[in-house]
Amino acid sequence: MKWRCEWCGKPHEENDPPCDNCGHGTFEEAVTQVNHEVVEGGPRWVCLDCGRQHQKNSPPCNRCGGSNFERRTGPPEEDPLDEIKTGWLDVLEAKYVVGYVTVALVIGILLLGLVAGVPLPGFAPETSAGPPPIPDAPGxxxxxxxxxxxxxxxxxxxxxxxxxxxxxxxTVTRNGTADDAAAYYNKGRVGVRYENAEPPTREGVSRFALACERPSVVHYEVAYDRPPRSVEQFGNETALATALVDSYFERGHPVRPAEVGTIGVDVHVGPDGRVFVTYVLC
Known part of the structure; x- marks a missing residue:
């Protein structure tokens, strides 16, 4: 008496599952003699990755190494790769392989730059080149x-x-670079007052080559724009300078510490006679 697999119909001499064709675990008694070969149009296992047909559900695929098999019945499907006796890896030309590798490397470098913050050639963040320009201010x-x-x-x-x-x-000593930083900030504030210009920033001040990392930036205004007072009432430069310094200290402002002992000063008179003062202290 012969036995055959209930699933794929493979004949066996003994009732000794599992089936060595499909791995099924149940045999049935054969009523008639069956062919020892898998019948044409019988069940087969097809790799869903490359289409290679297999007699058993026994991944990995002999062609591509895939493990996703599907059971199908009916006449075998034509596979052009079977005719040329080659696998999918064989149709990859060397130039394409190099291209794939190059793309993978580029993607890897980009991910490294994004995740780890590694600077990339040609993608370096823009850096400020030198100090900002000193703006033209009205007055x-x-x-x-x-x-x-x-x-x-x-x-x-x-x-x-x-x-x-x-x-x-x-005491502190006047410094030309600190003067430029003070002029940038002071004239920028004048532009804000009269022309709604873009305001100056502390970051802009830090771009000047100052003698300290954290300068004190002091800005204030003195109103000589209401008659009968005016800037012209001061007889000389020292008189006006003394009034400006006294105006600062009379407001209760403290003396700021000087890290290296340098100062930059800018004095600007607005269109209405208001005096703008900025000093940068290091």
Whole structure:
């Protein structure tokens, strides 16, 4: 008496499952003699990755190594790769393989830059190149009436040092780079007041090559725009500078510590006579 697999119909001499064709675990008694070969149109297992047909559900696939098999019945499907006796890996030309590898490397580098913050060639973040420009501001930045604002700034530092010395704050020395930083900030504030310009920033000040990492930036305004008071009432630059320094300390502002002892000053008079003062202290 012969036995055959209930699932795929493979004949067996003994009732000794599992089936060595499909792995099924139940046999049935054969009523008639069956062919020892798998019948045409019988069950087969097809790899869903490459289409290779197999007699058993025994992954991995002999062609592509895939493990996703599907049981099908009916006449075997034509597989063009069986005719040329090759596998899917054989149809990959070397130039395509190089292309795939290159793309994989590029994606890997991009991911490394995003996740780990590694700077990438050609993708480096933009860095600020030098200090920002000193803006043009409405009003007077060189002179007002008979007064030279450059001399007012010199006198301002002298008077400011006297005030510092009286309260044991130590004196400071005027510095050209700090002057530029003060002019950038001061004239920027003038533009904000009269023209709604973009305001200056502390980051912009830090882009100047100052002698300290954290400078003190002090900005204030003195209103000489209401008659009968005006800037022209001051007889000389020292008188105006003294009034500007006194206005600062009379408001109760403290003497700020100087890390390296340098200062930059900018004095600007607005269109209405208001005086704008900024000093940058290191």
């Amino acid at each position: 007077q930045g060189d002179s007002v009436g008979s007064l030279s604002l450059a001399e007012v700034e010199d006198a301002y530092v002298d008077v400011y040092n006297v005030r510092r010395a009286t309260i044991s704050g130590g």
